[in-house]
Amino acid sequence: MSDRGRILAVDYGERNVGLACSDELALTVSPLPSLPNRGKRDVLRRIAAAVSELGVRELVLGMPLRMDGSSGEAAARMEGVLRSLRQAVPVPVHGVDERLSTVEALEIWRAMAPRQRKRYRTVDSLAAAFILERHLEEH
Numbered sequence: 783m784s785d786r787g788r789i790l791a792v793d794y795g796e797r798n799v800g801l802a803c804s805d806e807l808a809l810t811v812s813p814l815p816s817l818p819n820r821g822k823r824d825v826l827r828r829i830a831a832a833v834s835e836l837g838v839r840e841l842v843l844g845m846p847l848r849m850d851g852s853s854g855e856a857a858a859r860m861e862g863v864l865r866s867l868r869q870a871v872p873v874p875v876h877g878v879d880e881r882l883s884t885v886e887a888l889e890i891w892r893a894m895a896p897r898q899r900k901r902y903r904t905v906d907s908l909a910a911a912f913i914l915e916r917h918l919e920e921h
């Protein structure tokens with residue numbers, strides 16, 4: 783597999799789905815506008831469209847592990863989303879530890895000007911950016 787192509791990160795939430803994408807060399811990360819969660823089928827369709835439009839070679843999904851690294855109910859729900867994404871997109875899909883990504887994102891969100899916040903709609907895409915940065919650091 784080529785090392786060229788974008789990587790898309792997904793922070794899947796009940797109300798909003800955060801997205802962030804790398805550049806083609808996977809050096810930089812940019813949050814994208816979040817998607818309102820209008821049901822799993824709609825979200826999967828929109829993520830599949832983003833994969834196609836952006837030329838994504840890999841997708842990572844934030845997995846909400848407990849602070850001790852173990853899986854709980856939230857991680858079990860994300861396992862279902864992970865399976866659905868693997869069926870919906872033609873690229874490899876991996877789960878990535880998302881512990882503290884929302885906390886980090888909220889700190890930055892609170893420091894942003896309202897105009898900056900409007901661009902991303904919600905804090906979820908900033909959380910997706912932290913998830914993607916963690917994935918890139920580990921690989």
